[in-house]
Amino acid sequence: MSNEATLHSQQEVMHGAGAHDHHDHEHHDSFISKYVFSMDHKMIAKQFLITGIIWAIIGAFFSVLFRLQLGYPDATFPWLESILGHWAKGGRITPEAYYALVTMHGTILVFFVLTAGLSGTFSNLLIPLQVGARDMASPFMNCLSYWFFFLASLVMMASLFVQTGPASGGWTMYPPLSALGDASIGSKIGVDLWLTSMALFVVSQLLGGLNYISTILNMRTKGMSMTKMPLTIWSFFFTAVLGVLSFPVLLSGFILLLMDRHAGTSFYLSDIFIAGKALANEGGSAILYQHLFWFLGHPEVYIIILPAMGMVSEVLAVNSRKPIFGYLAMIGSLFAICILAFLVWAHHMFVTGLNPFLGAFFVLLTLLIAVPSAIKVFNWITTIWKGNIRFTPASLFSIGFVSTFISGGLTGIWLGNSSIDIHLHDTYFVIAHFHIVMGVSAFFGMFAAIYHWFPKMYGRFMNNTLGYIHFWITLVGAYLIFWPMHYEGMAGMPRRYFDYSSWTSFNQFEGLNQFISFVVIIVFATQLLFVFNFFYSIFKGRKLTTMNPWKATSLEWTTPINPGHGNWPGEIPEVHRWAYDYSKDGRDFIPQTEPIGPNESAH
Amino acid sequence: MDTAVTAKKKWWAGGYSPFNVNYGKLMMWYFLLSDAFTFGALLISYGTIRFSSPSWPDPNEVFKSFPGMGHANLPLMFVSLMTFILIMSSVTMVLAVHAGHHRDRKAVAKWLTWTIIGGIAFLSCQAWEWTHLYHEGAWWGRNPFANVDGTVASTNFTNFFFTITGFHGLHVTSGVVLNIVILINVLKGTYEERGHYEMVEKVGLYWHFVDLVWVFVFTCFYLL
Numbered sequence: 001m002s003n004e005a006t007l008h009s010q011q012e013v014m015h016g017a018g019a020h021d022h023h024d025h026e027h028h029d030s031f032i033s034k035y036v037f038s039m040d041h042k043m044i045a046k047q048f049l050i051t052g053i054i055w056a057i058i059g060a061f062f063s064v065l066f067r068l069q070l071g072y073p074d075a076t077f078p079w080l081e082s083i084l085g086h087w088a089k090g091g092r093i094t095p096e097a098y099y100a101l102v103t104m105h106g107t108i109l110v111f112f113v114l115t116a117g118l119s120g121t122f123s124n125l126l127i128p129l130q131v132g133a134r135d136m137a138s139p140f141m142n143c144l145s146y147w148f149f150f151l152a153s154l155v156m157m158a159s160l161f162v163q164t165g166p167a168s169g170g171w172t173m174y175p176p177l178s179a180l181g182d183a184s185i186g187s188k189i190g191v192d193l194w195l196t197s198m199a200l201f202v203v204s205q206l207l208g209g210l211n212y213i214s215t216i217l218n219m220r221t222k223g224m225s226m227t228k229m230p231l232t233i234w235s236f237f238f239t240a241v242l243g244v245l246s247f248p249v250l251l252s253g254f255i256l257l258l259m260d261r262h263a264g265t266s267f268y269l270s271d272i273f274i275a276g277k278a279l280a281n282e283g284g285s286a287i288l289y290q291h292l293f294w295f296l297g298h299p300e301v302y303i304i305i306l307p308a309m310g311m312v313s314e315v316l317a318v319n320s321r322k323p324i325f326g327y328l329a330m331i332g333s334l335f336a337i338c339i340l341a342f343l344v345w346a347h348h349m350f351v352t353g354l355n356p357f358l359g360a361f362f363v364l365l366t367l368l369i370a371v372p373s374a375i376k377v378f379n380w381i382t383t384i385w386k387g388n389i390r391f392t393p394a395s396l397f398s399i400g401f402v403s404t405f406i407s408g409g410l411t412g413i414w415l416g417n418s419s420i421d422i423h424l425h426d427t428y429f430v431i432a433h434f435h436i437v438m439g440v441s442a443f444f445g446m447f448a449a450i451y452h453w454f455p456k457m458y459g460r461f462m463n464n465t466l467g468y469i470h471f472w473i474t475l476v477g478a479y480l481i482f483w484p485m486h487y488e489g490m491a492g493m494p495r496r497y498f499d500y501s502s503w504t505s506f507n508q509f510e511g512l513n514q515f516i517s518f519v520v521i522i523v524f525a526t527q528l529l530f531v532f533n534f535f536y537s538i539f540k541g542r543k544l545t546t547m548n549p550w551k552a553t554s555l556e557w558t559t560p561i562n563p564g565h566g567n568w569p570g571e572i573p574e575v576h577r578w579a580y581d582y583s584k585d586g587r588d589f590i591p592q593t594e595p596i597g598p599n600e601s602a603h
Numbered sequence: 604m605d606t607a608v609t610a611k612k613k614w615w616a617g618g619y620s621p622f623n624v625n626y627g628k629l630m631m632w633y634f635l636l637s638d639a640f641t642f643g644a645l646l647i648s649y650g651t652i653r654f655s656s657p658s659w660p661d662p663n664e665v666f667k668s669f670p671g672m673g674h675a676n677l678p679l680m681f682v683s684l685m686t687f688i689l690i691m692s693s694v695t696m697v698l699a700v701h702a703g704h705h706r707d708r709k710a711v712a713k714w715l716t717w718t719i720i721g722g723i724a725f726l727s728c729q730a731w732e733w734t735h736l737y738h739e740g741a742w743w744g745r746n747p748f749a750n751v752d753g754t755v756a757s758t759n760f761t762n763f764f765f766t767i768t769g770f771h772g773l774h775v776t777s778g779v780v781l782n783i784v785i786l787i788n789v790l791k792g793t794y795e796e797r798g799h800y801e802m803v804e805k806v807g808l809y810w811h812f813v814d815l816v817w818v819f820v821f822t823c824f825y826l827l
Contacts, residue, residue, distance in 0.1 A: 132617075137626035210633050214626040222618030244637045252644035256766070264744025265762035267648065283757030288651050292644055575617065 029565075037147070039139035040565040044146050045125035046457060049450070051153060052117020053531060059108035062101045064524050069093045071517025073499050087165070095498045096185050099168035102496060103186070104160065106171025107194070111201055112156070114304040114442045116149050119243075122307055122449050123212045123236040125457065129556035130230050132221025132573060134566045137214040141207045148204035152197045159193035167194035170496065172297065175268035175289050179260040182274050192261065195254050202247045209247075212240035221555070223575035227331075228592070230554050230579040231324060234331050235310025238338040239303050246299040246342070253292030260284070287352055294345035301438050302341040305405075306334065308445020309376060312398040314579075315448050316380055318552045319395035320387025321588060323580035323603065326379040333372030340369050350418040351425045359418045366416035373409055377402060388583070392550075393467030394452035400475045401444035407479075408437025411486065426496075429489025432482045440478045447471075450534070455549050459562045460541030466533040470526055477523035484512050553591050554579045578603050631805050635812045638774075642816050645770065646823055649763045658750035660760050662825045665748050670731055682825050685728040686817065689775075692721025693814045700807045703800025708789060711800060715786045718810065722779040729772050733765070741765075764824055771820050774813045781806045 038044055065084075068077060069092070076091035087097035124142065128135055136142045159166040168186025169177040173194065181188045216237045220229070256267040260281075268289045269281035317324040324330060346354055346362040380402045389395065411433040414420050424430060447470070454462050493506050500506040500513070548557040555575070559567050573593040581590040585600060596602055614621045622629065653659055663678040670681070695717040702710035740747035746761040785806050794800045 137630070141630075206634070206637060210630045210637075213633055214629040217622070218620040218624075218626045218629060220617035222616075224617035225613075225615050228617075244633055245640055248637050248641035249644040252641050252648070255645075255770070256648060259743065259762070259766055263762075264758075265766070266744075266758060267652070267762060283652065283656055283759045285652060285655060288648055291651075292648065295644070 037143055039135070039143050041124045041128050041136050041139065041142060042457065042563070042565075042567075044142055045121045047146050048116060048120035048124060048149070049457075051150065052113050052121060053534065055108050055112040055117065055153065057528075057531065059105050059113060060524055060527060062105040062108070064520055065093065066098055066101045066105070067517040067520045069098055069498070070500075071514040071520075073501050096165060096168065098498045099170075099184075099496075100165045100186055100190075103168045103170055104166050107156070107167075109439065110171060110300065110304070111198070112153060114439070114446070115243075115300070116201070116204070118442060118446050119236065119239050119303065119307045120146070120149065120208060122232070122311060122453070123208070123240065125453060126232055126556065127212055127215050127236055128219070129456070129559065129563075129567060130233050130554050130579075131216060131219060132224055132555050132575060133215060133219035134568075134572070136211045137219055138211055141211050145204050145207035145211065148200050148207065152200035152204060155193055155197035155200065159190050159197065162189055162193070164188040164190060166190040172290075172293055173257070174293075175257060175260060175286050176272055179257060179268055180272070180274060180279075181261065192258075195258055199251060199254060202251045205243050205247050209240040209244040212236055213244065216240075221572045221575055224592075227328070228575055228578045230310075231313040231327070231330050231334075232307075232310040234334055235306045235313075238334050239306045242299040242303050242306070242338060242341055246296040246303075249292055250296035253289055253296075256292075257289065287349070287354070290349050290352055291345070294348045295342075297348065298345040299341040301434070302337055304438055304442045305445075306337070308401060308442045308449075309334070311449040311452075312380065312401045312445050313383075314554070315394050315398045315452050316383050316402075317580055317582065318452075318550050319390045319392055319398070320384045321390075321582045322383055322387045323582055323584075324379070325382040325385075326375070327578070327580065327603075329375055330379055333375040336372040337369060340365060340372070344369065347416055347418075347421070350421045356418070363416060363418050367413065369416075370409070370413055373405075377406055377409075392451065393462070393464060393471055394448045396468070396471045397444045397448035397451065400471065401441050401448065403475070404436050404441045404444060404478065408433055408435075408441060412437060423492075424489055426494055427489035428485040428493050428495055431495050432485035432489060435485075436478070436482050440482070444474075447474075447530070452550070453556075454534075454537065454541075455544050456556055456559075458538050458541070459544050460537055461544065461549070462537040462541060463533050466529060470530045470533070473526040474523060477519050477526065480519045481516050481523065484516060488512065548591075551589050553577075553581055553589050555592055558591065558593060625801060628801065628805055628808070631808050635808065638812065639816075642767075642770075642819070645767050646819060649767060649823060652759050652763065656757060656759065658752045658754055658756070660746075660748040660756050661751040662827075664751075665736075666732075666825060668735055670735075679825055681728070681732065682821065685725055685732075686821055688721055688728065689725045689814050689817055692718045692725070693811055695721060696807050696810045700800075700804050703794070703803040706795070706800065708792070708795055711794075711803060712786060712789050715782060715789060715803070719779055719782045719786065722775055722782065722810075726772060726775055726779070729768065729775075733768075736761075767820055768824070771813070771816055774816070778806070778810050778813050781809065 033039075035043065038047070065080070068075075068080075077088075078091040080088035080093065081091050084093070084097060087094055087100075093101070124136070127133070156166075164185050166186070167173065167178065167190040168184065169191070173191065177183050178187055178191050181191075216229075216233055220226075256265075259265040260267050260269055266281035266284040268286050269279065269284040270286075272279045272281060313324055313330060344362055344366045346358065347366045350359050350362075380398075384399070411429070415424060415430060415433055451462055451467055454460070488506075488509050491505070491509070493500065493509065500509070544561045547559070547561055550557070555573060558573055560569065575592045576595045577590065577592055579592055581592075581603065582588070584590060614623070620626070620629070666682055667676050667678045668681065669675065669677045695714045699711050699714035699718060702714060736742075741761045741764075743762055743765050744758050746756055746758040748756060748760060750756045785802055788794060788802065789800075794802060
């Protein structure tokens with residue numbers, strides 16, 4: 001590349017920055033450009049968050065519905081018929097509706113809430129604020145990213161209302177069930193809408209991810225070297241890399257699946273009978289789809305959990321008034337997880353006919369993930385060890401995150417062994433494992449982040465009392481829901497069944513299932529309390545009076561209470577130190593913008 | 604902000620791009636990496652199915668026609684021509700980028716035009732080949748060609764051929780559209796005003812990537 005062009009483009013960047021400085025007092029946004037097609041990363045973050053909250057309510061409500069069936073299989077609920085119509089004839093959910101609810105619960109929570117709602121929200125909000133940039137590298141692509149997500153949401157929402165119902169072959173959408181419309185009622189147009197929606201979702205992720213990566217690499221303010229960045233930014237960076245490299249593989253898998261559905265191909269189909277009739281498809285492989293799916297599917301669980309890890313690290317350090325323990329080890333373990341994430345996908349497929357010899361390598365690589373995970377856990381614990389802990393709702397949720405990450409992670413070591421997995425695969429043990437380690441943990445990270453950065457988003461606090469109630473009921477409830485499932489799974493109780501009462505071996509769990517369903521309803525109601533707190537506080541919460549309510553070091557707290565588009569009035573601050581100078585040299589905290597003193601050493 | 608490029612500059616210390624490139628070019632590189640995974644997944648799927656099949660049709664038997672040559676047996680001649688055209692369009696793209704570095708607007712426009720012509724020529728060749736195969740009875744879900752060992756082949760030979768070359772063709776099409784947009788901007792003098800022709804470099808990266816992918820597609824479907 002010629003130097004001339006480079007220099008010109010550098011000048012262009014400078015002119016751009018200069019123009020922004022005058023931006024604040026010249027430009028007046030219309031309603032559309034401020035709240036709808038906004039290009040301000042902070043507004044886009046709020047759009048992602050509120051869309052995610054709406055999806056979370058729907059997805060969680062679905063779980064309440066199917067838990068009613070599992071806990072009270074003989075009872076009838078007439079109100080179900082009035083909301084679900086023929087899907088709940090006589091007040092009892094039909095098997096078809098049950099499978100649709102389970103499938104949509106998984107899809108919504110994994111992709112629409114914990115991917116878009118979590119990393120979409122906080123990558124957008126925090127990357128420019130914490131690296132010291134006016135906005136994302138490309139605000140326009142950022143805006144597009146949200147609106148592709150919105151389109152994906154619309155299509156998925158529409159699929160809930162079609163005559164034959166939404167996709168219902170499980171959130172993994174395995175062929176041949178998903179490839180053949182005649183195979184079940186839930187494999188008809190619902191699957192087409194599901195695939196369309198997910199393709200739009202992949203586009204949204206790609207646009208977002210490219211933006212996050214180039215903003216972090218290119219737009220850091222002066223002095224903000226990579227090792228001065230808060231761990232949140234590192235986690236968003238690795239999350240974006242995972243997404244950019246794994247979602248396209250999923251897209252390829254979906255293209256082939258769509259072809260199998262509509263173009264008469266047999267990529268995934270071979271030797272199939274439907275209703276006693278042989279199909280012509282030959283030569284395909286259903287396991288091929290599973291490889292393509294899990295090549296995304298496994299990195300996906302890290303796409304969900306890495307942002308939570310990063311934000312928890314930040315919240316724990318701020319609220320323990322201590323530097324994060326092992327900053328470089330934290331980055332190293334994030335990197336290790338990011339690499340290993342791509343090398344373990346077949347541990348989801350130990351019992352699908354995978355060559356056991358190949359399985360052995362996947363066991364080894366899977367168990368290796370325990371190493372960086374353990375490093376992170378020990379570092380979080382040593383960070384709060386003897387810290388001057390402030391028990392805000394955010395820090396409680398962070399501690400809760402560490403707790404659930406440990407208890408859910410340990411069962412991962414069981415499942416990662418292919419020989420144990422033969423017994424436990426597709427049982428409630430698996431459900432318990434991944435809900436605790438990925439579902440509950442990621443939600444705890446998200447709640448921590450919402451409570452912590454809510455003042456930055458809306459200039460007000462959320463209600464603390466409601467926050468404490470929310471935390472304790474959710475923590476206790478999550479364990480009460482998922483802990484018993486381990487026992488059910490070890491007893492061999494398979495997942496995804498509609499009704500267990502006809503198996504004598506599972507009759508003993510009748511009371512336990514009822515108990516779980518009962519707790520689910522309480523925990524769901526508590527989440528509605530959180531939603532109320534969130535929306536109420538946007539308008540009526542206690543107002544912020546200082547710029548830096550948590551006394552944190554990072555750059556987002558150097559912006560005005562309600563920052564305009566461009567984040568800082570005047571110059572962007574320069575950074576001189578890392579983000580974790582807490583309780584140093586007798587001072588409570590030293591902001592990143594303060595130069596290193598003459599008698600002071602950098603960390 | 605100091606823009607002087609000196610040897611001692613700490614590239615990763617913030618305040619400027621560590622790679623000395625604009626964000627747009629960085630994004631393009633990451634996008635290409637991502638797109639490589641899309642094609643990689645498709646080609647690996649093809650390989651998986653092909654290796655698990657007992658036998659496979661012989662490309663020399665399938666791809667032996669040439670427009671206007673009737674039934675002459677010319678294995679792989681036409682696809683070689685297509686490949687040559689696409690590679691030449693990469694060469695003209697290099698020349699366009701080079702002219703951009705010298706801010707030679709006329710030369711940029713000239714070489715971009717040749718690139719666009721090359722792209723359209725490639726797409727036309729592909730259209731002819733697809734039509735020809737279609738008339739021979741090949742399509743998604745239909746495969747008239749026998750395996751090399753004489754047994755009846757599964758339809759996956761044509762399924763993968765049309766899906767992957769089609770997906771590549773879509774990429775070429777979008778590349779041609781991008782090139783046309785950039786050419787219009789060049790003719791309007793947008794980049795002359797901006798002071799650099801970096802947009803030409805960016806679409807150039809995309810164009811070379813699409814060519815590179817073709818090399819793999821060509822190898823997998825025609826040579827192996």
